[in-house]
Amino acid sequence: MITFDQLVLASHNAGKLKELQAMLGGHVRVRSIGEFSDIEPEETGLSFVENAILKARNAARVSGLPALADDSGLAVDYLGGAPGIYSARYADGLGDAANNAKLLDALKDVPEEQRGAQFVSVLALVRHADDPLPILCEGLWHGRILFEARGTNGFGYDPLFWVPERECSSAELAAEDKNRISHRARAMAQLKQRLGL
Numbered sequence: 177m178i179t180f181d182q183l184v185l186a187s188h189n190a191g192k193l194k195e196l197q198a199m200l201g202g203h204v205r206v207r208s209i210g211e212f213s214d215i216e217p218e219e220t221g222l223s224f225v226e227n228a229i230l231k232a233r234n235a236a237r238v239s240g241l242p243a244l245a246d247d248s249g250l251a252v253d254y255l256g257g258a259p260g261i262y263s264a265r266y267a268d269g270l271g272d273a274a275n276n277a278k279l280l281d282a283l284k285d286v287p288e289e290q291r292g293a294q295f296v297s298v299l300a301l302v303r304h305a306d307d308p309l310p311i312l313c314e315g316l317w318h319g320r321i322l323f324e325a326r327g328t329n330g331f332g333y334d335p336l337f338w339v340p341e342r343e344c345s346s347a348e349l350a351a352e353d354k355n356r357i358s359h360r361a362r363a364m365a366q367l368k369q370r371l372g373l
């Protein structure tokens with residue numbers, strides 16, 4: 177079993193960091209990549225797995241500590257899985273509001289029954305920068321894309337993501353509830369099991 181007393185979270189996304197910290201904080205001392213570097217590695221992979229590993233290795237390299245990365249995104253059925261690994265960059269780096277506006281526009285004539293989507297999270301944990309055996313866990317969260325934004329909690333695409341099991345948008349969920357049922361929560365549950373946490 178892998179043991180360590182601290183771990184770097186390899187994310188520059190404040191919303192994501194908050195969620196990962198809430199899920200892990202009680203179990204291990206979590207540090208943030210921002211303590212070590214402000215430079216975001218280029219996400220050159222073609223899959224969530226490749227990008228998660230790349231971010232984790234980079235964080236382990238700059239910190240000298242074990243590192244955990246999350247690569248995540250929204251896969252929309254009608255768009256053939258887009259924006260997928262390009263979710264953060266969907267509107268060419270203009271940010272969450274522009275990403276959401278672009279998605280609403282892409283689906284403006286698409287009826288409710290064809291608006292299925294899933295959030296994907298892949299977590300990669302490396303013990304050191306050259307770790308030959310990263311631990312990989314994935315979580316999916318099925319829902320639908322709304323016709324307009326609802327709610328102000330969370331981050332990213334949360335205001336557009338309808339959560340059938342709660343009958344509200346992801347941005348209308350309390351943080352603790354999202355952290356129990358989200359794609360990231362599912363991936364994290366597996367990771368904790370693998371680590372014996």
Ligand SMILES: O=P(O)(O)OP(=O)(O)OP(=O)(O)OC[C@H]1O[C@@H](n2cnc3c(O)ncnc32)[C@H](O)[C@@H]1O
Pocket residue numbers: 186187188189192216219231246247248249250263264272275295330331332333334358360
């Ligand atoms: O790479 P890091 O530094 O972790 O931060 P990032 O924001 O660039 O993260 P990703 O590359 O993994 O891109 C994921 C994007 O998918 C979206 N996303 C992922 N998880 C989400 C969630 O729980 N709620 C809403 N949007 C989410 C959001 O727009 C993210 O920016």
Ligand SMILES: [Mg+2]
Pocket residue numbers: 219264
């Ligand atoms: Mg990123």
